[in-house]
Amino acid sequence: MADYPYPDPVVQTSQVRELARDLVVVPNQGVQLVPNVGVVGGTHSVLVVETGMGPRNAETVLKFATEYARGRRIYLTTTHFHPEHAFGAQTFAGAATYLVNRAQATDLAAKGPGYLQMFSGLGEPVARQLEGVELPTPDVVYDSSHDLDLGGRVVQLRATGRAHSKGDQVVTVPDAGVLFTGDLAETGQFAIFPWFPPHDTDVSGIRWIEVMRKLSAQRPEIVVPGHGDISGPELLDDLRAYLELLRDETWRRRDSDMAEATVIAEVREELIKRHPEWEGREWIDTAVACLCAEHVSRG
Numbered sequence: 001m002a003d004y005p006y007p008d009p010v011v012q013t014s015q016v017r018e019l020a021r022d023l024v025v026v027p028n029q030g031v032q033l034v035p036n037v038g039v040v041g042g043t044h045s046v047l048v049v050e051t052g053m054g055p056r057n058a059e060t061v062l063k064f065a066t067e068y069a070r071g072r073r074i075y076l077t078t079t080h081f082h083p084e085h086a087f088g089a090q091t092f093a094g095a096a097t098y099l100v101n102r103a104q105a106t107d108l109a110a111k112g113p114g115y116l117q118m119f120s121g122l123g124e125p126v127a128r129q130l131e132g133v134e135l136p137t138p139d140v141v142y143d144s145s146h147d148l149d150l151g152g153r154v155v156q157l158r159a160t161g162r163a164h165s166k167g168d169q170v171v172t173v174p175d176a177g178v179l180f181t182g183d184l185a186e187t188g189q190f191a192i193f194p195w196f197p198p199h200d201t202d203v204s205g206i207r208w209i210e211v212m213r214k215l216s217a218q219r220p221e222i223v224v225p226g227h228g229d230i231s232g233p234e235l236l237d238d239l240r241a242y243l244e245l246l247r248d249e250t251w252r253r254r255d256s257d258m259a260e261a262t263v264i265a266e267v268r269e270e271l272i273k274r275h276p277e278w279e280g281r282e283w284i285d286t287a288v289a290c291l292c293a294e295h296v297s298r299g
Helices: 054-069 102-120 124-130 205-218 234-255 260-274 282-297
Strands: 017-020 023-026 037-041 045-049 073-077 097-101 140-142 145-149 154-159 169-173 178-186 222-227
Touching: 017 222, 023 054, 037 054, 037 169, 045 054, 045 145, 054 073, 054 124, 097 102, 097 145, 097 154, 102 124, 102 140, 102 154, 140 145, 178 205, 178 234, 205 234, 205 282, 222 234, 234 260, 234 282, 260 282
Parallel strands: 045 073, 073 097, 097 140, 178 222
Antiparallel strands: 017 023, 023 037, 037 045, 145 154, 154 169, 169 178
16 A cells, blocks of 8 residues: 555544635645535525545534534535545435435446545555445435525535536535535646546546636635635636646647657646646646547547
8 A cells, every 4th residue: 555645634623714604614724635624504404515535534524514503404515526525425324415416426326436446545544534435325416406495595506517527516605605616626736637547537628627717707705625725716717727728738739749748748847837836746647648638539
């Protein structure tokens, strides 16, 4: 098993941040493989966004949400099927109603086992959090959109279509101007491209750009990314610009029939030069490889 060089991926509820009336975020505090977790309240129900990785992290999230709810009904949703976002949902069984879009439900069933095995191999701290995972079956599945009434507050769940994954979903709280993006947006890091042919080629840079254009046009006041610091709408603008730069730098070189390995090396150097402060440089190569594949298929 690989050495894991980061802090243990454990959700901590010590620095909860209130974003609006009856709306809080448990921040990931910069820890790898820990998502930003949201809890959104209405008069009769609360919605939890993300579970954390595995049943023990989910126990922490559920305990916090139950205390926060104070007797209100609990719903759970996840922005996509990846382990740190959804692989604790089993802990909520019987305590919450779990709802996601249909494409994400399909991802959980079809790709969940492979991702469980892959992530368990990242290192002992990750494998420990994933012990005992049972992949969940959502209670409610919607096609493209679902409006969840929490009592005096309606939360909008929207499937975006294929981008970071096939089942990406954003969560909008219109009365608070808050948008939860999942891994469609991260703060201070290169976009995560899970491009692992032949096993997983669902990520699409082209579609991702289109999704970011639509999200940017909504102009939310507050953006809660999948990982990293809470931001404003400029985060969406910056990510769209980055993805367009990634596409343009990649396709310009592929138009000249440059070898893919050379394209990857040159684009990596250019992007690091543009964003030397960003983390996640390991995702540049997979991003370029994805855009190379989409360059071939664009005609």
